[in-house]
Amino acid sequence: MNNKVKLEQVNIHFGRTHAVRDISMTFPENSVTAIIGPSGCGKSTLLRSMNRMHDLVATARVTGKILVDDGDIYEKGVDPVAIRRRIGMVFQKPNPFPAMSIYDNVIAGYKLNGRVPREEADEIVESCLKRVALWDEVKDRLKSSAMMLSGGQQQRLCIARTIAVKPEVILMDEPASALDPISTLKIEELIEELKERYTIIIVTHNMQQAARVSDYTAFLYMGDLVECGETKKIFTTPEEKRTEDYITGRFG
């Protein structure tokens, strides 16, 4: 399998805090990789480095290489906005644009490329909403505010907005942790489907969720990558004692 994203000796500092320490690993194309580990171990920090979110944080410093299709996304001259289009992000709390309708939320990012003919926009909205299994629930109220939707529906809308810009990689930061069990299940099923087209990297606190949705798992502890490999192996026969202690609930 092709490696879509490759990290080479990635270090991330916030001022004097060394949040991510010398991490090298790969993320295979069309697969789901879960990043797990106790609170504060650097999961979100690592995830955010993969679409240059730290550019917006004055104290943050990212060193090493982050390669997508072998191109370093931090290389001089690379436009971070173009990177964020290729590498989309879904956050913990659903964040639809509150003043926009359901329809406008889906097409908002795509429209940044320029004017979009009505028919093309209609097609994109319908196909993206179908792909996140929201179409049947909202097709009769596309012009209603996105804030009228439930939390789980809002999160699926945000995923529709993310895929509308045709990303290659989708980063998800605890995408279901603010949702009820049924909405969580829907998001997990959706992740399974999305990996056919995208490379997915998900941060989760929920070990069962990591075991259910991911093909590969990376375990981080205090900024270090302790172990990374096939999810089945990490959860049954991990190499490192710290991994075993964490997944069996002995700490964290």
Ligand SMILES: Nc1ncnc2c1ncn2[C@@H]1O[C@H](COP(=O)(O)OP(=O)(O)OP(=O)(O)O)[C@@H](O)[C@H]1O
């Ligand atoms: N913007 C920031 N400024 C300063 N320090 C930060 C910033 N973001 C993260 N950190 C620090 O980096 C370290 C890693 O934090 P991070 O949020 O990545 O952990 P996490 O594993 O995602 O935790 P959680 O599971 O609780 O969300 C922590 O020590 C945190 O305080």
